[in-house]
Amino acid sequence: MSGALKDAIRVERPAKTLRELALDKVREAIVNGYFRPGDRLVERDLCAQLGVSRTVVREVLRHLESEGLVANLPNKGPIVAQLDIDEAKQIYEIRGALEGMAARLCAERRSPEIVAALEESLAGIRNSYRDNDMAAVLTNTSSFYHTLFTMVDRNVAWGVVNLLTVRINHLRSMTIKTERRSIEGPLQMSKIVDAIRRGDGEGAYRAAMDHVAAASAIAEAVLSAKKPAD
Amino acid sequence: MSGALKDAIRVERPAKTLRELALDKVREAIVNGYFRPGDRLVERDLCAQLGVSRTVVREVLRHLESEGLVANLPNKGPIVAQLDIDEAKQIYEIRGALEGMAARLCAERRSPEIVAALEESLAGIRNSYRDNDMAAVLTNTSSFYHTLFTMVDRNVAWGVVNLLTVRINHLRSMTIKTERRSIEGPLQMSKIVDAIRRGDGEGAYRAAMDHVAAASAIAEAVLSAKKPAD
DNA sequence: CTACAGTATCTGGTACGCCATAATACGATT
DNA sequence: AATCGTATTATGGCGTACCAGATACTGTAG
Structure with missing residues (x-):
């Protein structure tokens, strides 16, 4: 059977992990200004606001950090990156x-x-x-x-x-x-x-x-x- | 006191978090072929090999994923990205x-x-x-x-x-x-x-x-x- | 009013446990 | 013997609790 055919009958699944949903939410929140540049992103606060655990929040913050949307101050924690x-x-x-x-x-x-x-x-x-x-x-x-x-x-x-x-x-x-x-x-x-x-x-x-x-x-x-x- | 002077006597600290060290290690392991493309990166195994907790390993994997070095198969987990x-x-x-x-x-x-x-x-x-x-x-x-x-x-x-x-x-x-x-x-x-x-x-x-x-x-x-x- | 000590806050990191899913092995039934 | 269903295992996804170290805040004593 061809690969294309197999794909055609494949059942569509949500497949989005909680992490990805949270990532999108936070990124969106940053890009449309809900979080302002320089704002601190307190892990436990985000947990509460997103309704997910710290594990997820931390991974999301790391991801956004590598995207350049979030900066990490040593011993201070993540903030929304300033754009100079x-x-x-x-x-x-x-x-x-x-x-x-x-x-x-x-x-x-x-x-x-x-x-x-x-x-x-x-x-x-x-x-x-x-x-x-x-x-x-x-x-x-x-x-x-x-x-x-x-x-x-x-x-x-x-x-x-x-x-x-x-x-x-x-x-x-x-x-x-x-x-x-x-x-x-x-x-x-x-x-x-x-x-x-x-x-x-x-x-x-x-x-x-x-x-x-x-x-x-x-x-x-x-x-x-x-x-x-x- | 001027900022520059204050910096001059500042004690140099490692400042590298464990996460960053682990990140470098794993990235290096991938780029010089210790992990081959397509290899599965089993979280708990990496924990043992790196001597760090799963939290750290997971954050590292997320980071490498956004760098394109690691791909995540749904319901399967992370593997070393194939380069086509x-x-x-x-x-x-x-x-x-x-x-x-x-x-x-x-x-x-x-x-x-x-x-x-x-x-x-x-x-x-x-x-x-x-x-x-x-x-x-x-x-x-x-x-x-x-x-x-x-x-x-x-x-x-x-x-x-x-x-x-x-x-x-x-x-x-x-x-x-x-x-x-x-x-x-x-x-x-x-x-x-x-x-x-x-x-x-x-x-x-x-x-x-x-x-x-x-x-x-x-x-x-x-x-x-x-x-x-x- | 200032200096200092204590306290609250927060991140970095760890350990552990639970659940869902996928794959595999195994055993029973026809 | 082939097939089907089930138990087990491996693993990732996610949550919680806890501790240590750094920093910021605060109230009190001198």
Whole structure:
């Protein structure tokens, strides 16, 4: 029997361990600001809030630590990682390099399916902006880049980008709210798609780089404006 | 009293938690092949071998899982991650993009210190090859790239590269043993340094890309040659 | 009002126990 | 003898209790 067939009749099981559920909860809590940068994450408090044991909480904290979302002060314990401006810029820079690479690969493949998938995500972004649904903007933007990477089978790079992106997630939600971003963001992304459509690898690379460079610039402005107030 | 002075008399403490020690041990055991890909990592056995409690072992396993060195089969438990050839190629590709980026930045900075530091590492590599000390070759190669990234303050990218590199570590130790690598490897790296010295960003970028591309090609050859035998 | 001692808090780490599941071995039935 | 059902074992997932060491807080005595 073929493997595919065997998979087809396989019974779907929840399969999520308690740990994974807790991990998702805490990560989410951090990225949408329920826990603020610098906040202490007291193990036993988390146990109570999540309704799980310390064993689970500790594993979750270790995991988030290796994701860079949580920092561990010696003899003090875990806190939500602070994002300094330089680190944010570095993350944007890396994303630029990797997304540019993926965009170039997409362009070189010249596949109509890629273009169609990207345009669908892009339309989703435009709609979300129109509806003022910022959460949906983020989701659709993620999906845009997700297709960009997975269409050319670059799941490892996508993993890296994802890993880095959660660390700047609250920045992202600030940059997309910027006035001009609702017009320029989709415009830059459509330039990426256009270059891919005409098979212009170099153009796609540069367009992708430009897009994150713009995001980086906005983030820097936002971050340095917030710093003195905070 | 100034902070610096206070630091100066501060007593140096191990500061490494047991968990970190265990983490290093297990990671090392995996990367130099004491645990082979596909091996099961039985928690209670590891407890005995490491002399630590299950809690610590579990946290270590979670950490390694998020590093990609360990995979978790549902209802089966953790095993040493298998490295498939496609994933390895992706990792080399990402390294190319990031190391190329760093090399370009180094070239654009035109700093003699960078060139000096790189040449020192390069000399170390040449010596290690001459002495047939392959472990030293790996260490010095790492140090070469470490300076490449840190000299232009790209510690995040360096972290990413490092994270990915451990996953292909046993491949690295195979590629550097290849006959021609002992000549071509340092040659390609010296091309990077040359380009940096003359401030040729584009050249440095391409030279860095070429170097990992060559490594990737060797790795692919090695890996596909080993597959049928295994 | 300050210095010091005691106390509460919290993490790092350990030990142990319970449960669920998967695999295997074993035994009974046809 | 083949098959089916059951008991056992191995193992991970999870919880609880406990201790040691570091730190932060607090109240009291001088």
